[in-house]
Amino acid sequence: MPYVANTDQDRRQMLERLGLERVDELFADVPESLRYPELQLPAGKSEFEVLEELRSVARRNSAASDVRSFVGAGAYRHFIPAVVPFLSSRGEFATSYTPYQAEASQGTLQSIFEYQSMLSALLEVDVVNASHYDGSTAVAEAVLMSVNVARGRRRDVIVSDAVHPYHREVVRSYSDRIDIRVRGDERERTAGELASLADEETACVVVQYPDFYGRVPDLSGVAEAVHEQGALFVVHVDPVALGLFRSPGSLGADIVTGEGQPLGIPVSFGGPYLGIFGCSKSLVRRMPGRLAGQAYDKEGRRGYVLTLNTREQHIRREKATSNICTNQGLMALRAAIFLAALGPHGLREMATLCYHKTAYAVRRIAELRGFAVHEEADTARFREFVARTPIPAAELVERAQAYNVIPGVALSRFDPQRTHELLVCVTELDSRADIDRLVDVLSRCHEGNAA
Secondary structure, three states: OOOOOOOHHHHHHHHHHHOOOOHHHHHOOOOHHHHOOOOOOOOOOOHHHHHHHHHHHHOOOOOOOOOEEOOOOOOOOOOOOOHHHHHHOOHHHHOOOOOOOHHHOHHHHHHHHHHHHHHHHHHOOOEEOOOEOOHHHHHHHHHHHHHHHOOOOOOEEEEOOOOOHHHHHHHHHHHOOOOOEEEOOOOOOOHHHHHHHOOOOEEEEEEEEOOOOOEEOOOOOHHHHHHHOOOEEEEEEOHHHHHOOOOOOOOOOOEEEEEOOOOOOOOHHHOOOOEEEEEOHHHHHHOOOOEEEEEEOOOOOEEEEEEEOOOOOOOOHHHOOOOOOOOOHHHHHHHHHHHHHHHHHHHHHHHHHHHHHHHHHHHHHHOOOOOEEOOOOOOEEOOEEEEEOOOOHHHHHHHHHHHOEEOOEEHHHOOOOOOOEEEEEOOOOOOHHHHHHHHHHHHHHHHHHHO
């Protein structure tokens, strides 16, 4: 389709409809000093010079594989079988894109269908869509979907303070200009206490499972309490943890979201990642995103179709359920290959290793002088935990880098008041010797401060 520029007459008609005389008036709300800033860019450089500059910048960074890293907080190092990058990097997959006549791309549709099927079994929900941009946008889309299900009559959203801080920021960004009120995360509350906040104005209650701090909350009875108020129960999950703990579907979740990065996707500077989104069959017509399905022709041959495709770039624009059209098809393919390679037993073994190694790290750090790990009765921890530190956690992280160790994430990064708390992450890739090394480095950094 050729590009046709606006004519002068087109521009005049649009300005008349807007009640304006000049295009400049469209920018009247932007302070004049900011409209045409002087960029003061340096003189241009040759290609060789630019490449050398980029290399010098890159050398300042350390790859996660080059240091002993215990950083998590939403992006995790896990073992990725060689078959995952080998198959997903084949040209047929790496360069493919679902065309508008989707059925012409049977391979892409089949890989999406397989991804949906495996995630649906893992989450124990009726339907999983063809992937979202990332975990944050999946949570935000679940909030919008809940309000749409209530046809706008319910505009309160209750979100746990233990949902990832970045996810909550994205939810607020989505909600800010469309009169959706986000509450519940002003202070720490259990899932049951969050459910008790729901009323006739509540569209949904959102919790994370396991939560941002690695705790596995007790969600028994929460769905029932939320449903009594006519609201939807949204659970944001860690897919690896579901190899060991109960599924959100079995706990009564109406909508399930998640970050698919742990499923065969490297940390990779923060992206691209994969947004998981599933729901019950009764809500499927309100679900954002594509849905690939399986069908048969009149001769009984199997094929794949886009069963649901009400996106904004198609004819139902004004009725679109989402304004994000990105389908992370390549990342969904990696997740599908990863899950197929590991199988149910492999995923359970990975989750079990994470669980036991986390418990070992908790025990060792709790034994250190000046350090403490808050014990919570009947609360399991998965892959992450919060350690209280004798010196500011940010300072501890900086000192530990001299030993080629990154001990975790200082929680002051997310909450300035939490200066002496460190979020530590342990996965199946961390050996007992690695954890002992972490404990030794923490001890050295503290003792150095005392000296």
